[in-house]
Amino acid sequence: MDTIDRLVQHSCRQLGAKAALREKLGGIWRELSYESLEDQAARIGAGLCEQGFQPGRQAAVLASPSSLWVAAYLGILKAGGVVVPIDKELKTTEIRHILSDCQARILFTEPQFLESVQEIAPSLPSLETVVLLRAGRARSAVVATAPAPGEDLEALSQSLSELAARYGFTERDRDNLSGMIQRLRAQIAPAFPIGKKTEEGKKSLRQRFARGEAHDSMPVVALGDFLGDPENLPPSPRCAADTAMILYTSGTTGRSKGAMLSHGNVISNIQAARDIFNLGAEMRTLSFLPINHVYELVCGILLPLSVGGTISFAESLKQLAANLAEVKPSFLLGVPAVFQRLHDRIRKSIDDKPLARLLFRFGPTRTLVTSKVRQSLGDGTIFVSGGAALDPAVADGLARLGVDVYQGYGITETSPIVAAERPGCKKLGTVGMPLPGVQVRIHEANGEGVGEIWVKGPNVMQGYFNNPRASAEVLTDGWYHTGDLGSIDEQGILSIRGRVKNLIVTPNGKNVYPEEVENELIKSPFIAEAMVYGHKVTASAEEVHALIVPDQERLDDHVRQNGLPPLNMSDVEALIRAEVVSACRQLADFKRVKKFTLREEELPKTTTRKIKRFAVEAEIPAASSAPTTVK
Template identity: 30%
Template sequence: MSLNLINKTSGKSYYKVPRINTLKEMLEFCQERYSEEIAFKYRNKPRSEVICKTYTEFANDTRALGSALHDLGLKGCHIAIIGENRYEWVVSYLATVNGIGVAVPLDKMLPENEIITMLDRGDVDVLIYSSSFQQIVEHITQGNTNLKAVICMNPEKDEDIERDGFYSFHDLLSHGYELLDSGYKKYIDTVIDSNILSVLIFTSGTSASSKAVMLSHKNICTDIMGLGGVVSFKPGDSVVSILPLSHTFENTTGLLFPLFLGITICISDGLKYFPQNLTEYKPKCLIGVPLIFDKFKERIWAEVKKKGMEKKVRIIMSLANLLSHFGINLKRKLFKQLLEPFGGDLCAIVTGGAPMEVDTIRFYEGIGIRVYQGYGLTETSPVVAGGNDFVRKTGTCGNPLPGVTVAVDNPDFKGVGEIVVKGDSVMLGYWKNQEATDEAIVDGWFHTGDLGRIDRKGLIKVTGRAKSMIVLNNGKKVFPEELENYINKIPYVKESLVWGEAVNNGNVDICAKIILDKENITEAIKCPEDESAIKRLLDKAIKDVNKLMPVYKTIRYYVYSYEELIKTTSMKIKRYVETAEIRSLFGKLATSIKKTTGRNIDRLKEMLAKRAETF
C-alpha cells in the first residue's frame, strides 16, 4: 500500500511534563509527589459511607495485591478483569501491569457467550470479577480448564469463593501485606519492559469481529505525557468516573491521566446516582461521551423553559460571550444556578467517542465550562488529538498531542482523506492477527479508517467513518454523520441512523431511521400514536433537511421509532447491527423501505410478532 500524505502536522507541548517510562514509574511518582492527597473516593454500595484512599494507600494496596498474585505463581499470566467501576478494579489492573503480566479488561455489558470467547481468544489464565458476575463466572469455570485462579473483588457470601481456585480480593490483599511485612520483594523488584505487551483490549463489536489491541507501557505513558503537555489541573481537583474503565478512553483519560496529575478520582455509584454524585463530589472536570452532556443540557434547558427564562438566558449568554472577547469573563457568576446540577465547581468537560454537537459545545462554553473535544482510538492508546488549554476551535478535534504526528492520506480535491497517525502511542499490533496489523500500520503510519481533513493551523476535522460512508452509483460519496447531525436538530428527534440501501434496480438511495422523543413530539402533534400526523410532520422535516443538501444527498425514504438505537457501551451506534435488523424485518414481511417509508417500524415489529404467534 503506497502512501499519499498531505498536511502532516505534529503536536507541541505547552507544559513541562515529568517523564514516565512505565506505569510502575508513574505510581511511584504519584506516591512521592501526592502522598497524602486523596486519590480515590468511592462507596462499596450506593448510599453507603464514602471511603477515601490516599495516593500512598493506593500505591501500597497495588503492591500488596501484586505480591499476593506473584506468590500464587501467576507471574506472566493474562489476567481478565470484568465488573462495574470500583476501587478493586483499579488496584487489580495496576497490580497486573506493574509486575505480573498482561491485563485484559472486559466490557461488563458482554453476554456470557462472548465473555467465554474472549477469555479463550485472549489466552486468559486468571479472571478477576465483581460479585454481579458470580453466576456467570461459576458457569464459565465449569467448562474452562485454563483458568489458574478466579478472584472475586467483593464476594457477597463466603460460599461464593469456597471452592478450588476461587479467591477473595481482600483476602489476597491482606496476604500481600503480610508478605511485604515479611520482606517479600519479588513483585516490587520486578523490572518492567516498557516495549512489550502489557494490556490487551478488545475493540467494540461482537467477539468474532472485534480485534484485540496490544498496548505497551510505552504506548500508554506516551499518551499520558502528551495529555499532560496540553491540559493542566491542580492536585486535589476532582473528577467523577462514570464511563466503563474497560474502555481505553476512560482508562487513560479518566483514570491514569488524573492520577498522573494528582487529581481525586470519585467513582460514580452508577448512572442512576450520577446526578447525586455530581452534587456531593463537586468535580472540576468531567469526562464522558457527548450523549451524557446532551442529556444534561436538555434537562437544564427544560427547566429554563419551564420558568419562562429561555429568551432572557440566551440574551445574557450572548452578552457574556461578547464581554469575554474583551477579557471580561462573568459567565460563571451569571450562570451560577445553571452550574449547580454539576456540583457548582465544574470548569471543564472532556469528550470523545463521537463528535459533540456545535450547539452543545456553545451551551457549555457559554455558561463558563471549557469543552475539550478529543479524537482517538483504542489503537492509539487512545487520544490522538484534542482541544487544549490554549487552542480550542468548535467543530474540530483540535491539534495532535505532543509526540503524535497526524496526516491525511489519499485526499480528494477538497483535502479530505483517511486520517493516519504516527507516534509512540500507536499500538504494537493486533493480537494473533498479523494480517490485520500489516493492513492497519504501513511504514509506521496507523490507518484510522476515519475520514477528515487538517487545516493550516493543524486543526483536525473528522468528517466520517470510511466504513459507514455511502457510495452512490454515480460515484458520489455521502457521510451519514453529516445528515444525522441535521436530522438530530429537529426538536422532537432523539437520534437517527442514515444508511444507503439498494432499492431501485440496484441504485443506492439514502435512507434514515429516526428515533422520536415521545414527550417532545406532543408539542407538535396531539397524539404520539397518530401515524398519519407524524408522517406529515416528518415529511416536512425531511424536506427541510433535503433543502440544505446537494441533490445527490437527498434522503429518499425513512422509518421512525420510539426505541433507542442499539449502541456499544461507549455509546457508539452499532450501524451494521441496526441495518441488518431492518433488512431482516423487511425481508420477513416481504416489504421494503420504499414501501414502508414514513411508517412506525415498532408497529411493523409487532405485526411480525403476531404473525409468529399465529403459526
C-alpha cells in the same frame, strides 16, 4: 518511571495519606489514600506471584468501577502481568470470546458475575483462578475460612453508613460513627493487619487445587484469602516496550479484537494530556464512564493518579448531577450525550426563572447568570468530550452558558488520544490539533481534502493480540489506518467527517457522510434514532436511505397536547416525512434522504452506545415494509 505501575507508585510514595480514590457508600464519601492504594496493589501483586503467575501472562478484570478495580489493575502490572479489562455489560458469549482469545490465567470479578463465569468455565482451559473482589462474608470455594477481620470491619462500616443515610443522622452523628470505625480499625490492625491470612490461607492455592479442593472445577477465592505479603513481591521486570494491557474493541463491525497497548503507549498519552492541560496534584475528577474503556481508564483514572489528583466515583448516571455538585471536579471527561443533557438542564433552569431568562437575554447582564452556572459546576473546570462527535450547536450553546468544552479525538488503538482542543486552540466543529509527538496525515484525500486519517507516533498500538493478519491490515510502516475520514486545515486542526466503510457515493459521484445526515435527523424531537446508509441503485452508486426509530413518548405528548386522535402508521409516516424534509433543508441536495423505513425496536448498539451497523444492514433486505419516499 517507564511503566504505568511505577508511574503511579511514584505518586503513592510522594503523597502518602492524600486521598487517591473516593466512593460514596451509604450516603458517605469514603476515601482510599495513595499509601493504602499502593499497599492494596502490592498485596494483589504478591498474591499473583505466590501462585506462580509469570510476567507477561494475562489476567482479566470483570467488575464495576471501584477502588478495588483500580487496585487489581495496578496489582496485575506490579506482578509483571498484562491486564485485560472486560466490559461488565457484555453478554456471556462475548465474555467467553475475550477470556478465550486473550488466554487469561486469572480473573478478578464480583459475585454478581460468578454464575456467568462458571457457566463458560469449561470452555476456558487457560483460566486457572477466579478472585472475588467483593466477596463480603462469602467463603472461598477453595477453602472454608472465617472472614478476615478487615472484611468484617468493611461490612460493619457499610451497614452503619446505610443506617445513617436511611434515618437521617446528623453530620455530627456521622462523624462519631466514622470515628468509632477508625478506632476499631486501629485496635484490630496490630493483631490482624489488613490482608493477613490465616495459616491455612497462607498455603499455596495451587497446592489446594491439586488436592481437589476447588469447587465445580473452577477455583474461586475471596480477595482476602488471595492477598500476598508485599515483602514477597519481586521488582517487575517489565519495561516501556512491554505490553501493559489488551483492550477489546467494541465490535461495531463484527467480532472484537484485542488491541495490545504497551506501557510506553499509555505513558506517552498521559504525559501529553498532562502538559496541554497543565494538570497537577490539585486535579479533582468525577469518574462515571465505563472504566474498562481506554478513554476513561487512561484519561480518567491513570492520568489523575499519575499527577497526584483525587478521583471520585459517581454513584450512578442518575446521581451524576448531585455528585457533580458535591465533588465540583476540576477536570471532567464526558461523552456528547452527557453534554447535551447538561446543556438542556441548564437552559431549562434559566428559562423557568423569569429574572434569569431576562438577564441571560442581554450581553451586559448575561455574565450574572453564567457566573452562577460556573459556580454550580466548579469554576475553572476543564470539560472534555470524547467517544463520539459533539454537536457544534451544543458546544456553542454551552460556551454561551459559560461552560467551555474541549473536544478530542481518539480510538482504542491509539491509547487513545490522537488530537484534542486545548486552552488557546479551540475551533468549533473540530477536534483540535494532534498531540505533541503524534503525526496525522490524510491518506488519498479527495477534492475536498477529505480522506482516511492515518496516525503514527508513540501512542500507536503494538497490534492485535494473536491476530497478525488483522494487524497487517491496519498498520503500514508504523502508520495506523483509523478507518475514519477527516481533513486538516491550514492551521493543522483536524476535523472528523465519518467512517470510510460508511461513505455513500451517489450516482453523480458525490460523497455523502452518513454521520452528518444523522446529526441533522436526530435534532427532530420525534426521531429517537436514525441510521443513514447507502442503498445500491447501480453497481457503483448508491442512494441515501435511512432507518428511523420514532420517539414514541414524544409522539404521545404531541397527540395529547394537540387533542388529536391516536396516530396510525400512516399518520406517523407523514409526521416523520415532514421532519425528514425539514432536517434535510440544512443539507445540500445530494445529501438529502430519498427514502426512509420506520423501525419500532431500538437499533442494536455496542456497550459504548455506537450503532452496530453491520447487524442493522444485515436486516435491511428483510424489512417487512417498503421504504417511504421523501418528496
